[in-house]
Amino acid sequence: MAVIDRVLIGEGLVIEDRPDGSGLDLKNVAHIDLIMGPRGSAAEDAFCRTLTDQKQGVNGLLAIAAPNMMVKPNTVMFNKVTIKDGRQATQMFGPAQRGVAMAVMDCVADGTIPLEEADDVFICVGVFIDSKADMDDRIQDWNYRATKIAIKAAVAREPKAADVVKQYKEALHPFAAKTPEAQNRRSEDKAAALAISQMQERSKHAQGALAAKTKEDAESALAVSQMQDRINTTRV
Template sequence: MFKVGEALVGDEPNLAHIDLVIGEKDGPAGQAFLNSLSKPSQGHTPLLSVIRPDLPAKPSTLLVPKVTIRDMEDADKAFGPVQEAVSRAVADSVEEGVIPKEQAEELVVIVSVFIHPEADDFQKLSRFNYGATRLAIRRAMEGFPDVDKVLEEKDKGGHPIMGTRTVKLRNPPYLQIAMDKPAIEQQLNLMEQLPESDHLIVEAGTPLIKKYGIKVIEELRKKDEDAFIIADLKTLDTGHLEAEIAADAGADGVVISGLADVNTIEKAAREADKCGIYCILDTLNVENPVDLLEKLEDKPHIVELHRGIDEEYAGKEHSAWGDIPAIKEMTKEKLVAVAGGITQETIGEAIGAGANILVVGRAIANSKDPESKTRDFLESMGKAWSESEKEKFGDIEQFRWRTDF
């Protein structure tokens, strides 16, 4: 047996974060147990877990502090409420049958504990570490989470220190706001006016990047750390290099021109995968997107069917919308964006054709009230909450549900 469990309970500075391993005495867990006792590291000295002096827990349990024990005050926390709580949680897990009683003498438990240097409440330290240890043990013994749970939950929430930012587009349709005007202050002001929504994508347009450089991505990110930001580079050569540059600047996606050589597009797609960002293929002036996609061994994550501004002014209609279902099947993320003169009146047609991402520029950027206009578009897409939902959950269009054990 070799089981691993983890749990986080409580709030700072008295929160408890438990990592633990449960295994046989004569296996790797037992060997690690002995090594830790015989070769303690300075400042992280492990200690046998006891419910009270002369009453160690069963299975034999080792408490390993993750944070350096600096002084007697820190030692009191580890040897007092945390040690007692962990030991009692192990014993209660045996009593309730989570750890089989008949195996208690054959197993060892190694528990890594986090004790915040500013923790100041012994009662909370005890309560939180007890609860976290119980939860971690149950998770370990029941194999939580399984692989399916990890894949289901990985994009729903965020690390408590990192935040809730996610870089996956899992719940279309999305509204992508194209910031094309080469006026940085105006675009930063627009960022501040956008409503909070999980269904917004921000596009740093080609003219904006050409004037200010790729660092404009960093400026936009400062305005909203959680925003999904695309760098519209319309790359024509060195696709791998420009994808890496976009990723290094903090972009979540990079736009490659469909007019680029097939090798350029494929290299960009591979580099985007390596960097953990999206590769978006822009079909501006591409006669047949389906033919192009069929030539690619490494497909883009998203295809953007793009009617340019000059084409729009010349009266050219959107093309290839009828091919959206086929195009979608040839993308890694099954996502198709449409761009070029999208209005509230044409949203229904675009979504009906199968579009997942609606790219809007001037209709929002030139509006006197961008926040209200954005909400109008979201509402037309069916992604604005009712007033009762807003009162209950706050003014966010999609609440991220995280279903922990």
């Protein structure tokens, strides 16, 4: 049974403090929205439209590990912030592209995306790069991490609706509007740090669920194999 047998949705956000300790690094935050699915699905249609429907300031580009080495599964990236100058274009076609590409290939290498399915899966990745982004190393690393979070959550079918219902009222958003309780920057940063911690915990949960699903699939395959052996023995 295929692991990626339908359109799957994933999301990932990575942010940390600025190097100078002045607060959250809002300039280089990475946020990924992702859809993936098998050949013949709506994900393939979206892939083709994204790659061919080029507009001024909004571009689709293939994720490549290196020139002339596009990743598998086929992956198209698109920007969520309008590109207005060469610096932004270089960030998208350089560190962001490298980060997304390496995340996809690492997910194949570690078995999240089965190697035998990789040639027939299509991925569309929405990339957020703030117009004031100023650290290429963070753009690359954080988009790598955010893409892995999104892929692993998608394949694990996480989060489940029941979990969201239980958690959504208490969950914190690092960029939510200021509340009356947030009277000073310290309390805001504390809330943002808690929100990030919650995101990291959900990411770990998704990875655990994926590992459990992989184990369950392996056990099912073994059971089928044993049953087939018994049938063959009976026939003899």
